[in-house]
Amino acid sequence: MHDVIVVGAGPAGSQAAASLAQRGYAVLVLEEHPQIGVPTTCSGLIGAEAFDRFDLPRASVIRGFDSATFFSPKGSSATVGAGRVMAYVVRRCEFDQTMGQRACAFGADYRLRVRCVGLEYGSDHVKVAVVQRGPEGDETPMTLRARAVVLATGARYGLFPSLGVERPSTFLQAAQAEVGMEGVDRVEVYLGREVAPGSFAWAIPAGPLVRVGVCNGAGAIHFLRRFLEHPSIAFRIRQPAGQIKRKAIPISNVSRSFLDRILLVGDAAGQVKVTTGGGISYGILCGDVAATTLDRAFCLGDLSERSLGEYERRWRQEIGVELRVGSFFRRVGGMLSDEQIDRLIRAYHDTDLPELVKRWADFERHRKFILALCRSNVFFQLVWSCFRRRSHS
Ligand SMILES: Cc1cc2nc3c(=O)[nH]c(=O)nc-3n(C[C@H](O)[C@H](O)[C@H](O)COP(=O)(O)OP(=O)(O)OC[C@H]3O[C@@H](n4cnc5c(N)ncnc54)[C@H](O)[C@@H]3O)c2cc1C
Structure with a gap:
């Protein structure tokens, strides 16, 4: 019997595993692939703040960025920067591996080539049905047991129907x-x-x-x-x-990220920046919140759904408003015509936008910048002309 089985060795799963193992829990991480981080499909941009806040391993960092250039549909461009390093680009496969090594160093155990195929409740535990794939492709089914499970399977939702959980909708x-x-x-x-x-x-x-x-x-x-x-x-x-x-x-989140003895984290829960689709940093943050919640639940001896509801309250406190504001901004941004985007980018340096970027831009948390932008003249005029264009057509 393990204290916690984490399904999925991506950043969200490995952060939860590291944080729990560091607190002394017996943690087993299951990963269906033979290597952590392979295959990956990701640009590997991670906000600078996450490295400091969670003391993330830096060996995979290629370089940092303090600015980005935006190109309009008509070829205008504007370089936007806040005068400080906002994000790092990593070798994503190596990043995931070093996250795994860090969790192992805290005492977590990793089993590769092990796919979770089902979860079922026992009297005081969760039965985790798995298939272990041998080097020759042979498959051995077995059942593992844990007092709690963290589902960090990324954008893969095959286990959801049997749990009665709906996957993200967008x-x-x-x-x-x-x-x-x-x-x-x-x-x-x-x-x-x-x-x-x-x-x-x-x-x-x-x-x-x-x-x-x-x-x-x-x-x-x-x-x-x-x-x-x-x-x-x-x-x-x-x-x-x-x-x-x-x-x-996923750019919408699940309606409920907790069940009796089970928490959903990362892309599995739709904990992703709606504006850009970036999910590494939020996944790590929520993996950490999952670990803190489980620690508290273990101490109280209560791993019921009611007790674990604290997880959802806490991660929504951290990023709930970000997700809502991001969603609003994606809708408004989607209404802009190519001409309006072009005008905005051409006019960028003649507006108060560079000042807003310097003051409010944050690679992972866009809410403050978006709200400041919404109050700015240039944006107000753009949105107003969008509505006028729509009502005329
Ligand atoms: C093209 C592209 C570019 C992106 N660029 C960025 C970026 O620059 N910055 C950013 O922050 N985000 C980016 N993202 C999003 C980012 O990749 C994800 O948000 C992030 O990987 C989510 O982490 P996770 O730990 O939740 O899931 P994942 O990283 O997907 O990890 C899930 C793990 O679970 C394993 N698994 C799944 N099911 C099972 C099972 N049943 N049994 C055992 N193991 C299982 C998988 O093999 C995988 O290793 C990008 C995404 C794409 C597609």
């Missing part, structure tokens, strides 16, 4: 490839209907290669192929794109 599709490119010195963000309707595309320098991707409502691979031929991208490509990888990103 997803983005993201597609990304690594490309040899010249002249990409900072994060580049591309906006506009042709590139990524209602969303954005990116080029992120990450060591010798550049991560080029698109996130979108649907058809991300189609949009990425087109983006790779974009005039601002194509002429700088020196080495063609490697394999295009695609993955879903």
Whole structure:
């Protein structure tokens, strides 16, 4: 019998495991793949604050960024920076592995090639049905037991129906490839209907290669192929794109992230920045909150749904407003026409926006900046003209 079984060795699962193991609990992490962090489909940008707050391992950091350049659909650009390092780009596979090593150093046990296929309640524990995959592909079913379970399976919801939990309702599709490119010195963000309707595309320098991707409502691979031929991208490509990888990103959260003895964390719970689809930092934060809640529940000897409801209250206290404001901003941003985006980017340096960025920009928490932006003249005029355009058409 383990105290806690964590299903999934992504950042959210490994943070929960590290935090629980550090408190002395017997923790087992199950990962279905033979290696932690493989395969990954991610740009690996993580807000600087998370490294300090959670003392995250830094070995996988490639470099930091203090600015990003935004490109309008008509080719205008504005470099936006707050004068401080806002985010780091990591080798994502190595990041996940070092998160796992840190949890192991605190005493957590990891079992690879073990897929959780079902959860069932016992009298005072959860039965975790797993399939262990051998090196020859042979599969051995077995049942493990734990007093509590943390589900950190990422955007994979196969275990949800049997638990009576509904998966998040809204997803983005993201597609990304690594490309040899010249002249990409900072994060580049591309906006506009042709590139990524209602969303954005990116080029992120990450060591010798550049991560080029698109996130979108649907058809991300189609949009990425087109983006790779974009005039601002194509002429700088020196080495063609490697394999295009695609993955879903939840941008709404589950209605309930706790059950008797079971907590959902990370992408599994939809704990993702609605504005950008970034989920590493929120997953780590919520993994940590899950560990603190379980610690308290173990001390009280009460792992019931009522006791674990504290988890949801606490993570919503941390990021609930961020998610709501982000959702509002995504809707408003999606209403802007290509002309309005172009006007905004062209006018950027003549407005009070650079000052707002310096004062309020935060890579992971966008609420304060969005609220300041909403109060600014330039934004008010934009939204007003959106409504006028809509009511005329
Ligand atoms: C193209 C793209 C770019 C992105 N870029 C960024 C970015 O720059 N910054 C950012 O913050 N976020 C980014 N994201 C989102 C980010 O990758 C996720 O939010 C993050 O990985 C979520 O972490 P997690 O621990 O919840 O889940 P995951 O990292 O998905 O980990 C879940 C783990 O659980 C394992 N697993 C699943 N089911 C089972 C099972 N039944 N049994 C055993 N193991 C199981 C999986 O194999 C996996 O290892 C990006 C996503 C995409 C698609």
